[in-house]
Amino acid sequence: MKQTLKRALMPGLMATGLISATFLPAKPASADQNVWRDIGIGAATGAVSSIVTKHKVVPNIINGAAAGAAVNQSRDLSTRKGQRPDVLRDAGFGAAAGAAAGGVTNRRHTIRNAANGAAVGAVINILTPQPRR
Template sequence: MNTTLKRIVLPSVIAFNLVGVTLIPSEHAAANDELLKDIGIGAATGAVGGVITGDDVLEDAVKGAAAGASVNELNRRRANRCRSRKLERDVLAGAGGSTVAGIITNRRRDVVGDAAKGAAVGGIIHATRKNCR
């Protein structure tokens, strides 16, 4: 239990705290809704990917949430969010966010798999947010 606590639970708690402390209070309520939606989409996609591949579901949900936050941050900084969305950018942002989260939580065990799952998250977020307001 002690090894499990050190390797899985604590990094997940730290990642959730970093997202909650640094990203969520940074914008007004409307932006937080978009951020929370993208994090939710990412976490759900990561969890489903973890079930399909037989990996740790909680860890994959954290990586998916990080990918969703990365995609949201990329598109939040653009002047016209809806028209400037590009599939390549969203996929790469998702892959990058998931890979970094995987390196932090996993100690570089499956970098390519993390990038692939993050890219899937970025693609799904792009598909759901393509025709926004």
């Protein structure tokens, strides 16, 4: 009887112990608030640029949001602490992300996509000029 209980319970206890030890220290995933702010700024800039240029709104919002996320990440990777982000670097990363997002969404106007992305990078730099912490 004792052996039967050990054979029945031990595998379950071992699995429970391993799983709980693995998941216990895990933190819930939470995004930095600056990412959401820059995605919002990018989407708004994409919407405004589509209204000004009289083109489709939704693809430009997607393009702007992607460029905003790329500019945010480029700031984290390429800007040293205490240094103000460079407007040309932000515009360049925004242009590259805008062109890439346009390629993914099957939009044929690469220069227009890059221009929208560069505008997003410049607007993010103007609206959030504080040095990186």
